[in-house]
Amino acid sequence: MKVKIIAGLGNPGREYAQTKHNVGFMLVDALAEHLGATDWREKSEALVAEARIGVEKVLLVKPQTYMNESGRAVGPLMQFYKLAPEDLIVCHDDMDIPCGTIRIRKKGSAGGHNGIKSILAHVGDEHFTRVRVGIGRPAPGWTVVNHVLAPFSAEDAPKIQEAIKYLLPAIACIVQDGTDMAMNKFNPKKHKKTE
Numbered sequence: 001m002k003v004k005i006i007a008g009l010g011n012p013g014r015e016y017a018q019t020k021h022n023v024g025f026m027l028v029d030a031l032a033e034h035l036g037a038t039d040w041r042e043k044s045e046a047l048v049a050e051a052r053i054g055v056e057k058v059l060l061v062k063p064q065t066y067m068n069e070s071g072r073a074v075g076p077l078m079q080f081y082k083l084a085p086e087d088l089i090v091c092h093d094d095m096d097i098p099c100g101t102i103r104i105r106k107k108g109s110a111g112g113h114n115g116i117k118s119i120l121a122h123v124g125d126e127h128f129t130r131v132r133v134g135i136g137r138p139a140p141g142w143t144v145v146n147h148v149l150a151p152f153s154a155e156d157a158p159k160i161q162e163a164i165k166y167l168l169p170a171i172a173c174i175v176q177d178g179t180d181m182a183m184n185k186f187n188p189k190k191h192k193k194t195e
Contacts, residue, residue, distance in 0.1 A: 003081055004175055006031065007046075007061040009070050009092040009115040011149075020135040021067055021148040023093040023160065024115075027133065028060050030164045031171060035060075044080065046073035053175045070115040075122030088128035089174055090119060091167075093148065097134030100159025102167055104174070104183045105130045129179045131171060133163050 008028030009021075016022055032038070037051035037060055047062045059081070063073030078088060092115055097103055107126045110117035120126060136156070138147035152160055170186040 002087070003057045003059055003083070004087050004089060005059045005061055005074070005077060005081070005083060006089045006091065006171060006175075007063065007070070007074050007119075009067060009090065010062065011066050012062075012064040016149065018151040019149050020093055020152060023133045023135060023164075024091040025062050026160070027091040027131070027164050027167060027171075028062055031168060032060050034168050044073055044076040046077065048077070053172045056175045058175060067118075068114040069118055071118035071120070071122030074119050078123060085123055085125040085127040086129075088119075088123065089131060089171065090116065090128060091131040091133070091171075092116060093135045094132035095135055095137055095144070095147070097132060097136075099134050099136035099152075099156045100163045101134035101188060102163050102170070102186070103130075103132045103134070104170060104179065104187055105132065106179050106183070129174055131167060131174075133160065133167070135160075 006028060008024035010016065010025030011021060032049055032051065035051040037049040040047045040049045045063060045065050047064060049060045051058050051060060061074065061077060063070045065072045092113060096111065106129060110120055138144055170182050173182040173185060
């Protein structure tokens with residue numbers, strides 16, 4: 001039975017639960033709720049739940065390795081299920097896009113994201129889908145670490161909830177119709193600059 005892995009990146013533990021770096025977990029949790037997947041179990045250093053999107057079987061995965069070692073959980077799961085990189089969808093935070101903005105990509109470098117760097121190292125291929133949720137840049141005087149490990153501001157939290165809601169059908173579209181279709185349909189349209 002062919003399966004797709006939808007991995008949300010984050011850090012385990014209650015103290016990290018609401019932080020910006022855990023948007024991937026938040027998205028996978030929302031997806032689990034949406035799909036009625038409640039049976040989480042531990043496998044390969046991750047929490048894993050099975051669900052279906054249409055006729056497709058999906059594994060919802062939350063690595064419990066801490067962000068920088070995400071690949072240590074995802075790599076072995078891919079091998080166990082004999083999956084190609086194209087069968088992997090990774091949901092994660094992105095500082096390079098404005099808070100609450102989403103972007104779906106087919107491949108690419110880690111772009112400085114340590115979770116993605118770890119997955120690239122363990123999967124050995126960049127051709128997996130990324131679902132990126134913008135968390136914006138650090139405020140002046142803040143380090144990257146302070147920024148990603150802080151909760152969302154009261155102003156930003158609703159934008160993230162909106163982004164997550166918006167991405168539920170987008171992820172279903174990736175699974176059922178492919179990443180290209182989802183990119184066309186759900187990525188923000190680029191507005192041509194008028195001179």
